[in-house]
Amino acid sequence: xxxxxxxxxxxxxxxxxxxxxxxxxxxxxxxxxxxxxxxxxxxxxxxxxxxxxxxxxxxxxxxxxxxxxxxxxxxxxxxxxxxxxxxxxxxxxxxxxxxxxxxxxxxxxxxxxxxxxxxxxxxxxxxxxxxxxxxxxxxxxxxxxxxxxxxxxxxxxxxxxxxxxxxxxxxxxxxxxxxxxxxxxxxxxxxxxxxxxxxxxxxxxxxxxxxxxxxxxxxxxxxxxxxxxxxxxxxxxxxxxxxxxxxxxxxxxxxxxxxxxxxxxxxxxxxxxxxxxxxxxxxxxxxxxxxxxxxxxxxxxxxxxxxxxxxxxxxxxxxxxxxxxxxxxxxxxxxxxxxxxx
Amino acid sequence: xxxxxxxxxxxxxxxxxxxxxxxxxxxxxxxxxxxxxxxxxxxxxxxxxxxxxxxxxxxxxxxxxxxxxxxxxxxxxxxxxxxxxxxxxxxxxxxxxxxxxxxxxxxxxxxxxxxxxxxxxxxxxx
Numbered sequence: 409x410x411x412x413x414x415x416x417x418x419x420x421x422x423x424x425x426x427x428x429x430x431x432x433x434x435x436x437x438x439x440x441x442x443x444x445x446x447x448x449x450x451x452x453x454x455x456x457x458x459x460x461x462x463x464x465x466x467x468x469x470x471x472x473x474x475x476x477x478x479x480x481x482x483x484x485x486x487x488x489x490x491x492x493x494x495x496x497x498x499x500x501x502x503x504x505x506x507x508x509x510x511x512x513x514x515x516x517x518x519x520x521x522x523x524x525x526x527x528x529x530x531x532x533x534x535x536x537x538x539x540x541x542x543x544x545x546x547x548x549x550x551x552x553x554x555x556x557x558x559x560x561x562x563x564x565x566x567x568x569x570x571x572x573x574x575x576x577x578x579x580x581x582x583x584x585x586x587x588x589x590x591x592x593x594x595x596x597x598x599x600x601x602x603x604x605x606x607x608x609x610x611x612x613x614x615x616x617x618x619x620x621x622x623x624x625x626x627x628x629x630x631x632x633x634x635x636x637x638x639x640x641x642x643x644x645x646x647x648x649x650x651x652x653x654x655x656x657x658x659x660x661x662x663x664x665x666x667x668x669x670x671x672x673x674x675x676x677x678x679x680x681x682x683x684x685x686x687x688x689x690x691x692x693x694x695x696x697x698x699x700x701x702x703x704x705x706x707x708x709x710x711x712x713x714x715x716x717x718x719x720x721x722x723x724x725x726x727x728x729x730x731x732x733x734x735x736x737x738x739x740x741x742x743x744x745x746x747x748x749x750x
Numbered sequence: 751x752x753x754x755x756x757x758x759x760x761x762x763x764x765x766x767x768x769x770x771x772x773x774x775x776x777x778x779x780x781x782x783x784x785x786x787x788x789x790x791x792x793x794x795x796x797x798x799x800x801x802x803x804x805x806x807x808x809x810x811x812x813x814x815x816x817x818x819x820x821x822x823x824x825x826x827x828x829x830x831x832x833x834x835x836x837x838x839x840x841x842x843x844x845x846x847x848x849x850x851x852x853x854x855x856x857x858x859x860x861x862x863x864x865x866x867x868x869x870x871x872x873x874x875x876x
Contacts, residue, residue: 660876
């Protein structure tokens with residue numbers, strides 16, 4: 409797939425700050441596409457604390473991560489942003505004066521006038537279990553996601569974990585695997601009760617194996633697994649022969665490809681000026697937790713402020729010949745028309 | 751093993767006249783830190799305030815990321831107590847979990863924990 413999408417601005421990260429950037433840009437008639445590695449919007453609010461309270465959003469004494477995400481989605485609706493979820497931006501190149509080319513791991517290419525990095529703590533990526541030499545097997549016989557089920561047909565599979573991902577893939581792959589073993593550290597599962605019951609029924613009928621313990625070592629050659637060692641709660645070691653392993657230990661934030669875009673970085677953060685939150689590359693902005701400047705606070709409210717100022721400068725790249733007149737949403741008919749309320 | 755000793759915050763600070771409990775963090779390489787903790791703060795917050803290695807605390811204390819895992823010293827484990835069911839479920843996303851493992855964001859400092867010893871792991875998933 410090689411699709412080129414032309415737009416004004418590409419926002420990298422659909423967390424609260426990336427979402428609010430759509431609003432501030434939208435008020436200035438700037439169109440935006442958002443790319444996020446998660447399969448849902450909201451960033452950390454959705455992934456780490458959907459049900460947890462946030463007490464420091466101005467004017468909102470109490471809201472959950474999910475509630476804030478929903479409210480922001482409602483607020484930016486008039487601007488009809490386009491989302492590219494479950495994709496990671498891999499390349500950002502400056503191709504000219506107010507011209508960038510942005511590429512994703514799904515093969516999409518964007519051509520835009522400015523780029524807004526609102527990537528928070530980086531990309532959410534699967535946690536890698538601390539097993540010696542595991543890197544050599546990754547993408548050959550150790551997988552953190554299932555792209556094609558067929559790939560696992562007639563294989564001896566080891567699924568590791570106790571949540572919904574581990575249980576769902578256990579149930580989906582068990583019918584096509586030669587033999588499936590689920591490994592979990594305790595004999596209780598936090599996944600959906602229905603999935604747990606189905607898995608237990610398969611174990612009872614001999615359709616699969618369940619081992620309680622933690623994988624401590626891998627054996628194999630040339631990236632192809634032959635067996636894994638499982639250490640039980642009592643310290644006993646057992647060897648499970650397998651052709652592939654699928655560990656599901658949730659996600660963690662890693663910086664990801666940002667460091668390869670040629671933008672200046674300090675301690676995995678992008679230094680910006682505090683007038684426009686622009687990096688050392690003109691037209692490449694960084695807002696929210698990913699940026700740094702004297703006095704920076706990693707607060708959602710700071711990210712919102714940064715988005716508003718960023719938009720003023722982005723306007724100059726998108727509409728170099730137009731004069732920007734500052735207006736209030738309370739009194740400007742023109743802004744209210746954009747919001748669909750006038 | 752490097753048994754370097756850093757007693758970072760052994761002072762005479764007192765809150766409401768009561769001495770502040772001390773917490774001893776031992777990193778995976780043996781580095782030992784003795785720090786004073788505020789009653790009511792979590793062990794995770796105490797670690798971050800004192801730049802203790804091995805605590806990531808990605809979610810900031812929401813019990814949703816399992817990157818502030820500690821192994822409570824065996825002598826202290828019965829006093830600290832077991833994890834709640836919510837925390838126990840989150841431990842599924844941590845590595846090398848032991849019977850004495852806890853998420854440090856879920857341990858609140860009390861006077862009874864004065865002298866608590868916790869071990870921080872080499873790896874929290876990133």
